[in-house]
Amino acid sequence: MESQDILSLCRRRGFLWPAYDIYGGLAGFYDYGPLGASLKHNIETQWRKLYVFEEGMQELVCPLIAPEPVFKASGHLDAFADMYVECRGCGESNRADHLAEGLAENPAALSEEELGRVLEEHGVKCPVCGGDITAPRRFNLMFKTTVGAGSSKSGYMRPETAQGMFVNFSQIYRHGREKLPVGAVQLGRAFRNEISPRQGLVRLREFHQMEAEIFFHPERKTWPRYNAVKDRTLPLVPDGGVAAELSLSDAVSSKTIANEALAYFMWLTHRFALDVGLDPKRLRLRQHERNEMAHYALDCWDLEAETTYGWIELVGIADRGCYDVQAHLKHSGADLTAFERFDEPKEVVREAVTPKFDVMGKLFKGDTKALAGKLSEMMPDAVRGRDEVVVEVDEKKFASPSSCYDIVTSTEKVSGEKFVPHVIEPSYGVDRILYAVLEHAYHEEDDYVTLSLKSSVAPIKVGVFPLMAKDGLEVTAKELSESLSSDGIHAHYDESGSIGRRYARMDEVGTPCCVTVDYQTIEDGTVTVRNRDTKEQVRIGKDEVVPTVRGIVEGGNIEA
RNA sequence: GCGGCUGUAGUCUAGCGGUUAGGACUGAAGCUUCCCAAGCUUUAAGCCCGGGUUCGAAUCCCGGCAGCCGCACCA
Structure with missing residues (x-):
């Protein structure tokens, strides 16, 4: 299997394809088609089930555009930009601050002018060919826009959904009845003007996130349900250590994971991954190396999935300390503190x-x-x-x-006393998760492709076919399809082509089961239910179809 | 951004300066009591875009766009 096989299937069957194709396309942007939109929706529903329903977090929907001061405070305006120099000879571009390493105290903190002066004074040349280099240029990864006409304000497309929750801490705290820990979540789009988008859905310029920001008392980073799961194990790859299955409590007591809350949300993330059908053998939680971690993060772990692109990051789970809330408190002057009664x-x-x-x-x-x-x-x-x-x-x-x-x-x-809360942030990349789900579900045998999607995320839950579109079989099949649909189950009626071809179509888009009306139905009122993964069929009465299919969809297994 | 490779229907592909760009699968309509991509009939759909060279360009050249790989980047 290659990533091209998945992307080809996605296009053929209507999951997704490169956006604006008729105009030559635009790198880093994808359209979701009918099946992809449905799969994405189901993944998001599964996530809400955990974070909103089970953990009781508050869902917010904030604007995609934010005014400049928000990103001045968050640090994105300064830190989310890199300075480049290009070689006038060979054209190679290099990070300006990397070239100035050792020539100034902290090259990354200098302005373009200062950095340019440092490079010039030391006569820095292109490390590749020794040619002259240009002055440093700043490239900010945020999309800029203007708000309003005339002397308008600068605005930016948000590079993460997180800031909307940080700036709303007071609202979240109040609606959470002024108790900690309290969590907020947001699902939605984010934008990063990547220098070179690659690898299909893995690095997009416009993408989807599901983020939670959970606010804690700095000295009490645990979560009510931690005790219930502390003996479960996770596949951990600690920084500088060896990969191991460790229980949450062992990982916390050995200081492998910084605190109980972080451990809990790592567990929740792993559970979510299994819920949407990712293969446990191709999942791991890897700790960031020291130099990889943002300067303000106290600890950070990624949930990674193994795909044809290698191990890719699906979720980042970070203890961000008080950095974000503190920054907004300072820049806005608002009292973004929590209050603890003695x-x-x-x-x-x-x-x-x-x-x-x-x-x-x-x-x-x-x-x-x-x-x-x-x-x-x-x-x-x-x-x-x-x-x-x-x-x-x-x-x-x-x-x-x-x-x-x-x-x-x-x-x-x-x-x-008042204090600035600490934040633990699980940040999920929806598009990457969706891609990994497709790859892990993909099976090919003798050119026959089956997507073994979990029934909870499958875009179509059941195919309904008449064996032949005549002799009244099609009437019964349509009736069955309608009764499934009106019960809220996404059914797909199909009468075209041979029965085998129709099964194959459903297998290829991950539909867990198919119901077929045949000539025996006329005689005894029974239909067949076919299991996608075993290809086995059982006969059940017409009246049992709705409850049976509902059981398959809700139960997560597809035993007919 | 840089370098290498690539771009022909929805998908896979033939083509190598000269008819109307060929095939397979898929899609659509239909026939066949038809349960695992069967068969038959009919049908739709393509040279990434823009320049140039040439009597003539899918084919050669240049630029753009997009994809893959490597470098860099990924707060």
Whole structure:
């Protein structure tokens, strides 16, 4: 099997194809056809089932376009761009900061101008051919646009759905009844202007994500259901260690995985992968190497699947610390903190220098306000026991006698403290998952292709055929198809071509079972139900078709 | 972005400067009591795009676009 076989099947059968094909196409953009759209929808439904229904996270739908300050804060505007120099001789392009390695303290942090100066001063040449290089050019991976007419604002297509959730922390926290941990999720499109999109669905410029942002108290990174699964094992490939099946609790206690919450969402991710039909033998959770990890991440693991492209990343699960929320707090000025109530309110005794305005007013007239302000900022110990205090305002010195102020002791009740939450982020690439699902389901034997899709994600749940489109068989078959459809089961009626060809068509698009009306149906009211993977058939009564098929679809197995 | 290879119906492919671009599969309509891509009839559908060379270009040359592989990139 080659990736071309999958992509060829996808095109032939209406899963997906390169977008804008009649205009020559556009690299990094794909259309989903009827079956692909349905498969994608089913994968997303399966994900919602876990994250929204089972884990109780809040789903948000945020805009695809965001104003510039959002990405200034998130760091995408500066860090999501790389600087390149090109060789005037051989045309080779190189990362400018890589060439300046060792020539400046932190080349990656320099501006284009600064970096250009460093390269010039040291006479850096092309590492390939030794030719002269151009000045550094910045290439930002975000699509830029403008919002509104005239002197419009800059906006960017979001490069991840995550920022929409970070900026909404206060809403999420409030709707979660002000408790931590609390999770939000978002499914939707994201955009990255990749330098060179490759490998079909693996690197797109417009793609689909399913992301969860789960907010924690920094010292309590666990999850309610952790205990229920802590003895389950995961295929782990730790950074610098050896691949091993480890239980969650062993991985956490040996510090292989940073905390229980991260371990839990790694487990949930692995479970999701199995739910959508990925092959457990071709899955692993690989820890990022130190230099691979974003600077703010505390720990990061990828769920990887083995495909004809090699091991590809399907999901990234990162402990991002407080980085994102902190950044938005700082840039927006909004109070993006959580509040934790102490078990017992604490009494805090505070002393403060308190100006006496009536005395001061008589002495200092118009300077009173400024003077009093200075006084109240002073530490009580700095004035205690003195007869007078010299205070400077606008380069003028004032001697304030002790009658101008008191040292007042007050008792404050503090019932808790504010803190910036930490975030654990499982980030799923829908298109890659969909591709991996297709590859893992693909089986070919003597040129006969079967997609063994899980019935939960299969675009068509059941094929319904008359053996021949006559003698009333087609009437009965259409009735059956309609009763399945009205029960919410996606049925596909087909009467064209030979029966074998119709089975083959359904096998190739992963339909788990087929119901056929034949001549025996006229005699005894029974039909056949065929299993995609075993090709075996059983006869059941017409009336049993709907419940039987529903059982196959919901049960996940396709035993007729 | 760079280099190498490639581009003919939905898919796979023949073609190598000279008729109306050929085939297979698939698709559509139909015939055949037809349960695993059967057979028969009918039918639809193609030279990636744009220049150039030539009497004549799918074929040779240039540019663009797209795909594959390698380099780089993937916060």
